[in-house]
Amino acid sequence: MSSTPLTAPPLAIGLAQSVYGERGNLELVVPNRDRGFRVLWCNGDDAESGGVPPRGWSAGLDVDTGGLVQGVRIAQVPHGPSFLEASLLQEGRAARWTWRPDLGFVPGGVIGPSTCTPSAIVAHDGRLHVLTAGDTEVVHHVARIESFPDLSWVIGGGIAAAGPVTSVDLVSRLGRLHALVVSGGRALVHDLAAPEAAPAPIEGRLRTAMLTGSPLAAVGLDADGMLVGVGSPPTGPLDAVDAVLSSLDGGTLEVVALRGDELLHARTGRSGFAPIGRRGVLGA
Template sequence: MDVQLLSQSLPSVCGRPGLTQGVYGDRGNLELVAPAEDGGIWVFWFNADAIDRRSGPPPGSWSGGLHFAGVRPVRAVAITQVSHGPDFLEVMVLSDAGAERYYWTPAAGFIDAGILIPHARAISALTVNADGSSFRLAAVSPAGEALRLTAQTTSYPHLDWLIEPAGNATEAVVLDVADGSLGMLVADHVSTPAGAVPGFWSTVNGVSGAEGHLVGIDARGCVVFSQRGSSGWCGQRQPWPDLRVDAVAAARTNLDDGGRIDVVVRRGAALYHGWLSCDHDAVRAPRRIYARAWAQPGTSLHRR
């Protein structure tokens, strides 16, 4: 039977999604994770190729979802493409059990690497230092203490984490704290909503692949961005002032010759994809994501 181009709604999601620029495909596909409404995590990918090979999602489309991480409730996820492995994906998960780590390999899929901080209140995305020799994370302990986690990559994917108070940190790492307060490690201190970043943020996180960029939600539920310049943090940029969202993730991507930030927002149980230019005012408002793929009629595009 010939394949047809199918379009299906995504499974219902909740919590905060994660987005990153990947390396797979001709130009690097986007990788998206989101907590499943009925527990566990869904992962999707965006086809950034220019040629339609009539297999999987066509160019400019999102794949169906692959479910992993069991059925326990998940509140937030973050995903990072790393060169180690080579080219593994790192997923940080915030669940009732705490801050957890998964990694993905082309051969074995997603592997549960265990709990990093039991009953943690927040976890950041994993970041890599300039020479690739160490990974960094930030977390908030059950008692509300900001923590810095570092691990050398010499035995990757096995990682031995050094956990220390965030006051020793020198990198800027952003946390979306569960109680709505802003926790951010900047230049050896922890700043608060009244601190270094202008405006009110009800949630905040880093923009994957764009050091010195923040994305979050303000008091009205609008998506806001800020960028660190030579004299500190700039004021908030609000690309869609009439759009209200429940959660947001963003990544600097290779699309448009690397000149844009792609954004995925959650509204209710659905995900929407938009973008904004890094260098000028061009934006595209988020549109609801549907899975599209070449497959035989009657095929479900989502797998558990």
């Protein structure tokens, strides 16, 4: 039996496919060692772009948020147009940072208190949605987009949890919002359009989990930090993982994992895990 505690909010990284480039680049965010977070992108095109070869990864760009970031997620939204939204955990609060083509990443304000990394920000039904966590409850925040990129978050509901929440995820699939909540090692998928319905369990004792695919499937880390939901995982425990279904090469599951300071990327069914970069240190 694992001796690793399941109640401590784990480190979190974020991966998404953007609309940038001809085919849609991959965007990766990872907490720095000291403060802020690092951004890398994978060239999805068939030709070199910005000095990055096809399917290659860029060097890291550091964003100084002024404090220690414990986890960060990223999403492409259809507003701005086509801004990227980062949601992060810093000093017990979920905060938003927005990437604009003219300014880069700029602060977007506090979403609310949270005990673990918030979900990625999801566009659904003409509004933006994000999840944060309390000790035994997940909070669903909603924002109207008429004044985007300025947002005002209101609470749109909550999900009770059996114990401390270590991971939350949110996806929009087939016109419905689905929330994945990991609490006490158990992962449950909730349909937010049917709060009275029993949540669907995901097998295994997990620390973190992210929803991928349709029908819903999950990739995550178990109690020992071992990767689950991927056919050929790397050997040994990991510190964080995220995955996204991409349109590259006819459709792939892209997985990025963090082990120590090293970032590893795999395109399942096409390439195994290989190093792509490292966590940043901003220094004094």
